Amino acid sequence: DAGVTQSPTHLIKTRGQQVTLRCSPKSGHDTVSWYQQALGQGPQFIFQYYEEEERQRGNFPDRFSGHQFPNYSSELNVNALLLGDSALYLCASSLHRTLGTDTQYFGPGTRLTVL
């Protein structure tokens, strides 16, 4: 049973460029959340996708966008990269519940460096 997978593992970009990160959720999960973790800090919630729609969004600018596909996999896109976007980007998958919450399982992350 495959866990959460993310690609690529590492990425180096320059300021102003655009980047796309990918995530495949754990088997049986239908909800994907994205987090940004800067060095020395805890992860910060970016947004969450369920049924191919953005359901919740954290305090991130519109440069951050995403998509969820029918097979539940997801992409995170960041436009006009800034130096401050350098971070570990974590994808977490879970099972949507009408009541209560489900445990989130994290992927290994994509380490983005912006030069």
Next chain:
Amino acid sequence: RKEVEQDPGPFNVPEGATVAFNCTYSNSASQSFFWYRQDCRKEPKLLMSVYSSGNEDGRFTAQLNRASQYISLLIRDSKLSDSATYLCVVNNNAGNMLTFGGGTRLMVKP
């Protein structure tokens, strides 16, 4: 003020010691609480959920005090392998959005 606050440490303890971490959260409507463990340059992994009645998993005990908005984690008989960053995590709504503290770093030494 951060929504979830933790002492960043590091906590340097010898093997076999007992160590306690604390965390406070600001949103009284918070619904679920967790401790995650994160090894260096790895992803966070769920250590345990936290309940008001307190819960124990082997050497680990977690406690929630809703009145004080305070969460604790106690590690007994520390092992070298316990060295990691421990993240206090709160879920504020049914949408499953996790809010993380900054983490507390633990280093267990021989």
